[in-house]
Amino acid sequence: MSVLILKFKDENGDEKVVEMDRDRFTIGRHSECDLVYVDGRLSREHARFEREGGRFSVTDLGSSNGTTLNGEDIFESRSINDGDVVNLGGGLEIEVKIKAAEAVQSLTPDLAAAPEIAPEAQFNIAPSGVPPMVPIAAAAPAGEGIPTAFFIIAPVLGILVLALVIGAIFLFGDRGKEISENDNDSGYTTDVDKPDDNDNDEDTPRPIKTGTPSGKGTPSNSGPVNSSTPGGTELPPGGTGENAKVEQNGAAFVRQIAQNDPKAFLTGDQAAKVGAKVKQWGRSSVLADNINSARKNAAAIKTLAGQKNLKPQFLAVAAITKLGSSRGDVLQAATSVADVYEKLGIHIGSENFDDALLMVAAYDQGEAGETMKMRNMLQDVATKATEGARTVRSIWFLEKAGKITSAEYERALTFLAIGTIAQNPKEFGVNAEALKL
Numbered sequence: 001m002s003v004l005i006l007k008f009k010d011e012n013g014d015e016k017v018v019e020m021d022r023d024r025f026t027i028g029r030h031s032e033c034d035l036v037y038v039d040g041r042l043s044r045e046h047a048r049f050e051r052e053g054g055r056f057s058v059t060d061l062g063s064s065n066g067t068t069l070n071g072e073d074i075f076e077s078r079s080i081n082d083g084d085v086v087n088l089g090g091g092l093e094i095e096v097k098i099k100a101a102e103a104v105q106s107l108t109p110d111l112a113a114a115p116e117i118a119p120e121a122q123f124n125i126a127p128s129g130v131p132p133m134v135p136i137a138a139a140a141p142a143g144e145g146i147p148t149a150f151f152i153i154a155p156v157l158g159i160l161v162l163a164l165v166i167g168a169i170f171l172f173g174d175r176g177k178e179i180s181e182n183d184n185d186s187g188y189t190t191d192v193d194k195p196d197d198n199d200n201d202e203d204t205p206r207p208i209k210t211g212t213p214s215g216k217g218t219p220s221n222s223g224p225v226n227s228s229t230p231g232g233t234e235l236p237p238g239g240t241g242e243n244a245k246v247e248q249n250g251a252a253f254v255r256q257i258a259q260n261d262p263k264a265f266l267t268g269d270q271a272a273k274v275g276a277k278v279k280q281w282g283r284s285s286v287l288a289d290n291i292n293s294a295r296k297n298a299a300a301i302k303t304l305a306g307q308k309n310l311k312p313q314f315l316a317v318a319a320i321t322k323l324g325s326s327r328g329d330v331l332q333a334a335t336s337v338a339d340v341y342e343k344l345g346i347h348i349g350s351e352n353f354d355d356a357l358l359m360v361a362a363y364d365q366g367e368a369g370e371t372m373k374m375r376n377m378l379q380d381v382a383t384k385a386t387e388g389a390r391t392v393r394s395i396w397f398l399e400k401a402g403k404i405t406s407a408e409y410e411r412a413l414t415f416l417a418i419g420t421i422a423q424n425p426k427e428f429g430v431n432a433e434a435l436k437l
Contacts, residue, residue, distance in 0.1 A: 002054050005097035011039070020056075025049040027088060028061070029349065031382065031389055038375065040349035041065050041091030041309075043260070044389075049080075056080050056098065064259040064351055065089030065309075091346070245427060246278055246420055247271040253419035254353035257314035264353045266416075270396065277417030283429035289327050290320045291422055291432040297331035298437050304334060305437075308342040312437035314356055315341070317419040321360070321411065340366040347375040354394040360415045361395055361408040377403060 004020040018035060027035040030044035043063035050057050059077040060067035068087045069078050080086070082098040251265040258264060266274065281287050294301065294316045301319075305312040318341060319334035341359055344366045349355045359366075362374035378393055381403055385392050392398075399409040421428045422435040 002056075002098050002100060004049060004051065004056050005099055006035070006049070007095040007097060008092060020049055020051065023051045026061075027092070027094075028063075037088075037092050038347075038379065039089075039091035040344075040346045040351075040355075041089040042349075043089070043351060046088050047086070050077070056096075058086055063089055065091070242278075243268070243271055243275055245424075246275040249423040249427070250274055250416065250420040252423045253313070253317075253416070254356075257311050257317070257350075257356045257419065258353040259311065259351045261352045274413060274416045274420060277413050278420060278428060281414075281417055281421055281428075281430075284325075285431070286325055286327050287320070287418065287421065288425065288430045288432040290323055290330055291425055291430065291435050293328070293330040294320060294422075294435055294437075295433060297329075297334075298435075300331050301334050302437050304331075304338055308338045309345060310338065310341055310350065311356075313419070313435070314350070316435060316437055317415060317422060318360060318363075320418050320422075321415045322363075337363070340371075343371040344374070347372050348378070352390070352393075354390065357395050357412045357416065358393065358398075361398075361404055361412040363411065364408070 004025075006018045006020065008016055008018075010016050022034070025035070026033045026045055026048045027037060027042075028044050028046040029036065029038055029042050033045060043061070043065070045061045046063045047067045048059050048061055050059065057077045057079050058067070058069060058074065060074055066089060067074050069080065070085055071087075080096050080098075082096065084096040086094045086096060088094070247266055247268070250271055254264040254266065255262055298312075298316075301316050302312040305315040308315070315334050315338060316330065318337055319330045322333050322337050323330065340363060344359045344362055348358050348362065350359060358374060358378075365371070365373045381398070381401070382389060382392050387397065395404065395409055395412045398404045399406075421430055422432075424434055425432040
């Protein structure tokens with residue numbers, strides 16, 4: 001049998017060799033991948049290598065930056081051969097080697113010294129005297145056979161059980177359907193990943209637009225619908241007044257700053273914290289002028305963002321945040337911060353809106369040349385924390401854990417507040433048109 005060998009260089013430039021020891025081998029940034037490679041250009045679950053018989057293939061798992069095989073983009077499962085080169089998002093290049101199992105054994109540690117295991121322990125071989133291919137449990141005591149009545153009673157019992165099951169389905173099936181239609185009064189459900197999901201998200205609750213159950217009326221707890229979000233996406237149920245405005249416009253903003261987070265939203269607690277910052281910036285003439293400056297230079301900012309692998313809305317608001325309470329040329333500010341955010345994006349990533357906020361929090365580190373400091377801290381925290389990866393990789397968790405400074409946390413909150421206002425400035429008393437890029 002052939003064995004797949006993956007050769008690549010780690011972040012320090014050292015060559016690594018990994019043997020694919022299972023039929024499905026996943027590579028990405030997520031801690032549950034078979035090969036974890038932390039580079040912002042890779043998605044959490046980026047690509048999967050598979051073995052079927054003596055053949056091997058590679059599949060892109062819906063990654064943000066794509067996968068190439070010998071320089072060609074792949075959009076479906078592709079067969080791979082010895083010597084092929086697979087590139088994951090421009091962040092990890094893998095040379096494929098396919099070797100015979102005998103050749104690979106010479107590379108593995110010598111197993112000769114390992115304790116000898118009795119054949120019975122290895123394969124559950126029957127004791128001597130039992131005919132081959134007969135499971136041990138099936139061997140009857142000497143001199144005894146299976147009663148003839150067994151062959152008559154067993155089928156009858158089987159038919160009775162089957163009849164009971166069918167009857168239960170007939171009696172309760174319609175009732176179960178009615179309950180399932182009625183018990184989601186909130187209009188929201190939980191998006192729980194299955195093992196073969198390709199959406200690259202965590203196993204966390206996400207709001208999903210479910211619509212009105214047929215013939216059942218409007219959900220009693222359904223939240224407001226914000227027509228400014230893509231497709232009029234329904235947002236999580238929220239309160240009324242200022243906090244609801246922050247939730248709605250904040251959700252629209254966070255979905256625009258991440259590479260791949262279309263269901264992102266702010267929780268009520270997060271919206272309240274952002275809302276406090278929004279009040280500080282509301283009715284600001286300086287912010288109005290800077291938003292208008294960004295709108296005036298929208299095309300140039302969009303081009304620059306594309307060159308730096310950043311979302312245009314992210315770069316524009318990051319530039320306005322950099323200007324702070326000073327009026328200025330937002331395009332010039334965007335040009336000054338773009339290189340730093342590009343480097344931070346490589347190490348931290350920007351696939352989720354939480355990642356984008358971490359980049360903003362780490363801006364001073366990046367400007368000082370410490371572009372890997374935040375990433376290294378995140379790796380250290382993730383190995384020690386009991387929470388999930390998505391929870392740990394957020395300013396909310398890190399601020400509570402004392403892992404980021406108050407200045408870093410406040411910068412990220414200010415960024416969120418400005419982005420929220422920019423969705424609909426006049427709703428917050430800022431005399432400017434919405435910033436659309």
